[in-house]
Amino acid sequence: MNSVYIYQDTFISLLNLIDYLIRHHIKPFQIKNTRYQVTLLDTVIHLKIEEDENILSKVIHFVGIRALQNMYYVFISDVDNLELILYYFYLNGLKYRENILKYRNLKCVDKVLKISSFVSHECHKYKGFIRFKELKNHLLYAEIEPVSDCLRILSHHFQKRLKNEYWLIKDVKRNILSLYDKKKYILVDANTFSLDTIKESEEEKQMAQLWKTFYDTIGIKERKNERCRRNFMPKKYWKYMLEVESEL
Amino acid sequence: MDLKEKLKILADSAKYDASCSSSGSTRKSNRGMGATAFSGICHSFASDGRCISLLKILMTNICIFDCKYCLNRRSNNIKRALFTPEEVCEITLNFYRRNYIEGLFLSSGIIKSPDYTMELLIKTVTLLRKKYHFGGYIHCKAIPGASEKLLKELGLLVDRLSANIELPTENGLKLLAPNKESKKVNQIMQYVKTNRNKKFVPAGQSTQMIIGATKESDLEIMNKSAFMYQNYQLKRVFYSAYIGVNHDSFLPTLEQPPLKRENRLYQADWLLRYYHFKVSDLLNEKKPNFNILVDPKCDYALHHLEEFPKEINTCSYYDLLKIPGIGITSAKRILSSRKVFTITFDDLKKMGVVLKRAKYFITCNHQYLLNPTMYQKKFIEANLVLEEQTPLKKEYEQLRLFNE
Numbered sequence: 001m002n003s004v005y006i007y008q009d010t011f012i013s014l015l016n017l018i019d020y021l022i023r024h025h026i027k028p029f030q031i032k033n034t035r036y037q038v039t040l041l042d043t044v045i046h047l048k049i050e051e052d053e054n055i056l057s058k059v060i061h062f063v064g065i066r067a068l069q070n071m072y073y074v075f076i077s078d079v080d081n082l083e084l085i086l087y088y089f090y091l092n093g094l095k096y097r098e099n100i101l102k103y104r105n106l107k108c109v110d111k112v113l114k115i116s117s118f119v120s121h122e123c124h125k126y127k128g129f130i131r132f133k134e135l136k137n138h139l140l141y142a143e144i145e146p147v148s149d150c151l152r153i154l155s156h157h158f159q160k161r162l163k164n165e166y167w168l169i170k171d172v173k174r175n176i177l178s179l180y181d182k183k184k185y186i187l188v189d190a191n192t193f194s195l196d197t198i199k200e201s202e203e204e205k206q207m208a209q210l211w212k213t214f215y216d217t218i219g220i221k222e223r224k225n226e227r228c229r230r231n232f233m234p235k236k237y238w239k240y241m242l243e244v245e246s247e248l
Numbered sequence: 249m250d251l252k253e254k255l256k257i258l259a260d261s262a263k264y265d266a267s268c269s270s271s272g273s274t275r276k277s278n279r280g281m282g283a284t285a286f287s288g289i290c291h292s293f294a295s296d297g298r299c300i301s302l303l304k305i306l307m308t309n310i311c312i313f314d315c316k317y318c319l320n321r322r323s324n325n326i327k328r329a330l331f332t333p334e335e336v337c338e339i340t341l342n343f344y345r346r347n348y349i350e351g352l353f354l355s356s357g358i359i360k361s362p363d364y365t366m367e368l369l370i371k372t373v374t375l376l377r378k379k380y381h382f383g384g385y386i387h388c389k390a391i392p393g394a395s396e397k398l399l400k401e402l403g404l405l406v407d408r409l410s411a412n413i414e415l416p417t418e419n420g421l422k423l424l425a426p427n428k429e430s431k432k433v434n435q436i437m438q439y440v441k442t443n444r445n446k447k448f449v450p451a452g453q454s455t456q457m458i459i460g461a462t463k464e465s466d467l468e469i470m471n472k473s474a475f476m477y478q479n480y481q482l483k484r485v486f487y488s489a490y491i492g493v494n495h496d497s498f499l500p501t502l503e504q505p506p507l508k509r510e511n512r513l514y515q516a517d518w519l520l521r522y523y524h525f526k527v528s529d530l531l532n533e534k535k536p537n538f539n540i541l542v543d544p545k546c547d548y549a550l551h552h553l554e555e556f557p558k559e560i561n562t563c564s565y566y567d568l569l570k571i572p573g574i575g576i577t578s579a580k581r582i583l584s585s586r587k588v589f590t591i592t593f594d595d596l597k598k599m600g601v602v603l604k605r606a607k608y609f610i611t612c613n614h615q616y617l618l619n620p621t622m623y624q625k626k627f628i629e630a631n632l633v634l635e636e637q638t639p640l641k642k643e644y645e646q647l648r649l650f651n652e
Binding site: 228 | 251252255256259260262263264276279280281282283285287289290291292293294295296297298299300301303304339342343345346347348350489491504505507581584585587588589591592595598599
């Protein structure tokens with residue numbers, strides 16, 4: 001019997017479920033979110049578990065804050081069976097406590113560290129590569145298409161950086177929009193909010209032109225190095241970067 | 249002249265400065281826009297593969313000096329431009345809002361006098377910080393010969409303040425930059441070092457040397473760097489391969505900028521700052537230049553084979569750092585992991601060790617990965633030289649794959 005345990009799509013809910021399974025000595029075949037497509041062989045199990053935020057301090061108590069951070073990065077990755085990886089990571093974490101991250105010879109630890117470094121790398125790249133356009137009435141708008149679900153981390157970053165601006169970031173792939181109103185940001189379904197009617201500001205074109213001029217000027221042609229450029233700035237980011245999109 | 253043309257001229261004149269780092273500061277603005285990230289953030293990469301994190305421009309390319317190697321020297325007949333402080337603010341703020349940049353890198357040719365130029369820079373940065381409450385990163389060049397009072401004023405507004413030494417020896421400077429004195433640059437570095445704190449130049453200072461314009465050896469260059477790191481607590485020394493923009497009998501004619509040499513100098517610079525190497529470990533009077541075929545760390549290992557192979561599970565942190573293919577990060581990983589289990593070659597791969605270089609110089613659990621009779625300088629050297637060239641080979645093979 002393939003027992004598939006379902007959680008309510010949030011990190012807290014997943015941690016609560018994993019904690020419950022371990023406490024009751026249940027070894028799951030799969031753990032999945034509510035979007036999971038059930039197959040004939042599956043036995044789907046919905047447990048009624050409270051979404052208790054205290055689980056965070058519990059996890060920190062056992063495995064430490066750095067391990068929790070790594071677990072969160074795995075959670076926002078697009079890895080297929082990330083839930084099971086986290087289950088085995090936490091199971092081992094209860095045994096090795098805050099030393100868990102040192103056990104790189106364990107498969108689950110190796111995976112968690114690799115995935116989390118991929119995700120944090122991608123988030124960091126987007127902090128630099130994301131481009132805002134100014135729309136009429138001073139609204140800033142950007143689109144992204146990240147592999148991992150970086151939107152929350154990016155919103156947090158720009159909340160500090162562009163705190164006296166109104167801005168929106170759209171994750172095109174997941175169709176989620178982050179809205180910031182100079183106080184806090186919220187994530188909403190992109191369909192509930194239409195931007196089609198808002199045009200670019202008059203200044204926008206001029207600034208984009210200036211930036212392209214700067215970009216084309218600053219490279220030294222005697223040092224041209226395409227491989228190096230692509231290494232640091234892979235093509236997957238280019239689609240929304242005005243200075244290179246024409247080269248695609 | 250419109251803003252676009254000015255930007256083109258003044259970015260073009262600024263592009264030869266190598267520095268673009270935006271790290272080391274944790275500033276944030278309480279009222280306006282902007283913050284800095286301690287790790288620094290790259291916002292784009294130019295066609296030459298160098299990162300763009302700051303809006304790198306000159307205030308003006310008008311200059312009263314006549315340095316032989318410089319595009320902006322007085323005797324060159326080129327288009328000159330001058331930004332107004334408001335124009336610099338407008339571009340910086342607009343670029344920053346759109347997340348094109350992490351901040352501003354403002355340098356300048358010397359217009360009228362060092363003090364006058366410095367006042368112009370101060371006026372611009374003051375506007376950004378006080379009027380627009382800009383909290384992003386600002387790196388400014390200090391103008392040699394400007395008064396200490398102005399240096400103090402500028403240092404309180406910026407994250408990084410730097411002055412370029414340009415050439416490693418006094419002789420080189422006399423030959424190519426007769427208006428520049430290294431004494432004045434040293435004065436700036438000394439002043440910044442003595443007065444640096446959380447409010448004054450929080451991200452520290454850096455400098456730059458041109459490589460290949462004069463005849464200095466790598467040994468002279470590295471000794472100069474080591475001296476400056478020690479005496480002025482510099483964050484970075486940047487090396488910039490000489491590119492001929494002027495024709496002059498004092499200047500060499502190079503077909504290609506010496507990029508490989510620049511690369512070796514950077515590698516050695518890292519070894520000095522993070523890997524506890526000394527200049528004398530890498531170079532000496534008999535061998536005053538780096539080996540172009542293998543990197544300095546491999547070269548060191550090849551010349552000290554008696555120190556190797558080192559045992560991963562027992563050798564000290566400093567010994568780990570001496571092994572080619574092991575960096576700071578992987579050395580720390582090894583250190584923490586080997587407390588809880590015995591490390592094998594497979595585990596090293598997982599930790600990010602570059603085994604194709606490291607394998608010649610290590611044992612895991614007293615096992616050598618290769619045949620022990622192969623532990624000979626000639627064999628290892630040949631393989632490492634080959635290793636350096638593999639990226640080229642790979643590209644070629646991939647091309648062939650597509651053709652088939």
